[in-house]
Amino acid sequence: MAGGLDLAEGFAGRGDDVYEALIRGHEGLTDEESAAMNARLVLILANQVRDPEAVIAAIRLARETARAG
Amino acid sequence: MGSYAAPRYEYVIPPELRGSPGARRPVVVVGAGPVGLAAAIDLAIHGIPCLVLDDNDTVSVGSRAICWAKRTLEIFDRLGVGDRMVAKGVTWQRGRVHRGDEEIYSFDLLPEGGHKMPAFINLQQYYVEEYLVERARDFPDLLELRWRNEVTGVSARGDGVVLEVATPDGSYRIEADWVLAADGANSALRRMLGLPFEGQAFEERFLIADVRMRAPFPNERLFWFRPSFHPGQSALLHRQPDDVFRIDFQLGPEADPVLERQPQRVIPRVRAVVGESTPFELEWCSVYAFRCARLERFVHGRVVFVGDSAHVVSPFGARGGNGGIQDVDNLCWKLARVVQGRAPESLVATYDGERRHGADENILNSSRTTSFMTPKTKVEHLFRDAVLDLAPRAAFARALVNAGRLSRPCTLAGHVLQTPDAAPWDGPAPGTVCPDAPILDEAGRPGWLLNRLGGDFALLVFAEDAAELAAMAARASCLGPPLVAIAPRSLQAPEGIVVLADPDGLARVRYAAEPGTTYLIRPDQHVAARFKSFDPGGIALALERAGGGVRPVRAAA
Incomplete structure (x- = not known):
């Protein structure tokens, strides 16, 4: 756990299936359409978490792990 | 080829060209690569006479398949060559994945003891073939190897196959009850039978360099996303026996394959990995693109496709050679029983179902690795880099880093030969490979x-x-x-x-x-x-x- 986040693998061993579904979900979209889809997806998943503190901690982690350059 | 002297196998005029009519054979294997040789040995162990035809008279040129997985080693052990391969090979079980020059995670492919065979060995394909040829000679009454015997024609009949074979002394015909097509990714039998080989081609080009040097790299699989020594691309390094290292460099889709295999292009790339102070010799290099494809069916009447002739995958994950040896393991006991009249021909059809499933799993995994390593669109790049950015901090992201999902045996659960459990319980379920102890x-x-x-x-x-x-x-x-x-x-x-x-x-x-x-x-x-x-x-x-x-x-x- 990191600030209310559970970072352990939570894909029940099917991470590659989830990753492929994410990539396929974007097939044929322009960059703008993909960015918009990602925004909707973040909102859907943020709601699915059912824990505002965890969502806020996730936003913090995502911001912190941005690479310089 | 500095470190390895390839054997030459003697071509002998076949009896069919010396006036003695050849008898019909129960099984002819076309191709004396690792898969064809392993099949012939397995059949001989089952007591089935077997003729192997190969268009060449030596082993693989270049190291080619080098990573042999635990399950393959267990099969080689059953065939009587496992100990020799492990003794010569470089044993490893840990993979390390770097982003830039920093390690972001490592994985252990066999964290528990109590298994005879290691997770992996690295051993050049030419050694594997040489050892298999020597093992084949233990069956002089059952197993015949014919070098420089090239199959140039095939006609399939309901109850057998007629092969046209060309040699330096002319051509002859041979009849067989069964033919195993182990003639590789560019299978002539597949082409002659007009069988479509469909799948996905990848545009990305890769350079393989085999380098001989004394270098302190560990006995581990080392992978880099965008290392400083090879900017913007990925690289993979494996240690092989005889102080030979395999380095794979991603080159991008635009690379010129002829230009990129020139030593003056290859040497600076290697120099960037190993540093200025380590002397090395270039042993072999190859520039390749690859595809994932398979035959729609592996059994066509009495012609059975095994190994690369039946399915090809991208090399990341070591699923090509290992998949082929697992084909052999699956097929040979079935074919032996059918040839001996102890089982109906439909038993061979179960090879088709079980190994197509295995091939699909190998294709799925190696295609996913390739996609992760070579993102094509902007959004693919974004997700790939997001996973790599999160990996040092988040275990879930490390699970998504796909630098190769290494060969493991598939489960045969749900296929007709297995009887499902009455109720679920722990331990190896029907369809699973037996664990060692x-x-x-x-x-x-x-x-x-x-x-x-x-x-x-x-x-x-x-x-x-x-x-x-x-x-x-x-x-x-x-x-x-x-x-x-x-x-x-x-x-x-x-x-x-x-x-x-x-x-x-x-x-x-x-x-x-x-x-x-x-x-x-x-x-x-x-x-x-x-x-x-x-x-x-x-x-x-x-x-x-x-x-x-x-x-x-x-x-x-």
Whole structure:
């Protein structure tokens, strides 16, 4: 756990299936359409978490792990 | 080729060209690569005469397939060459993945002990072929190798196949009941039979450089995303025997394959990896693109496709050569039974179903790795880099980093030969490869469980004491397969029963066994069925099913 986040693998061993579904979900979209889809997806998943503190901690982690350059 | 002197195998004028009419053969194998040779040896062990035709007279040029997985080594061990390969190979089990020059995670492919074979060895394909050729010579009455015998024509009939074979002394025809097409990714048999080979081609080009040097790289699989020595691309490094290292460089889709294999282009790339102070020699290099493809079916009448002729994958994950050896393991016991008249021809059809499933799993995994390594669109790049950015901090992201999902045997659960469990329980479910375990043999010597299984059906039974075992043996005697019993310590064995001691209890734990638990083991060391307590009626039905629908007849004593 990191600030209310559970970072352990939570894909029940099917991470590659989830990753492929994410990539396929974007097939044929322009960059703008993909960015918009990602925004909707973040909102859907943020709601699915059912824990505002965890969502806020996730936003913090995502911001912190941005690479310089 | 600095470190390896390739053997030349002598071409001999075939008897068909010296005036003696060739007899019809039960099995002809086309192709003397690792897959064809392994198939011929496996068939010979089953007592099936086998002729191997190869258009060349030596082993693989270049190291080609180098990573041999635990399951393949177990199969090679059953074929009698496993120890030699492990002794020569570089054993490894850990992979390290870097982003830039920093390690972001590592994985251990065999974190527990108590297995005879390691997770992986690296061994150049030319050694694998050389050792298999030498092993093949142990069967002079059954196994014939013909070098510089190229198949130039094939006509399939309902009950057999006629091959046209070209040699330096002219052509001849040979008839066979069965032909195994082990003639590789560019299979001539596949082309001559007009079979489509469909799949996905990848545009990305890669350079393989085999480099001979003294260098302190560990016996591990090292992978880099965008290392400073190869900006913007990925790289992979493996240690092989004889101080040879394999370095794979991603080159991008625009790379010129002819230009990129020139030493003046390759040497600076290698120099960037190994540094200025390490002298090295370039042994072999190749620039390649790849595709994932498979035949729609692997069995076409009496022609059976095995290995790369049936399916090709991208190289990341070592699923090509390993997949081919697993084809052999799956096919040969079935074909032997059919040739011997002990099973209906439909048993060979189950090879098709089981190994197409294996090929699909290999194609899926290696395609996903390739996609992760070579993102094509902006959004693919974003997700890939997001995973890499999160990986140092988040375990879930490390699980998504895909720098190769290394070869593992697929499960055959749900295929017709297996009898599903009545209720779920731990341990290897039907369709799973048998886990190994250390045992003490009848004379109290240390050994390995897998060395006592395979080749024929077996009943693996777990017993606590001699009386219980004797009772099971009496009830099993009419079933056919020999009993291999596991007991906590050595027991007074009933006549004809192998009793292996399991002093550390690892076999019992790995098989989730109680006294009376019985596993029906296929000749390829997969679980066909299992029974929590001894159940001769259930075993008899499962045996009939696993043998292709006929009740196996015990061989005459």
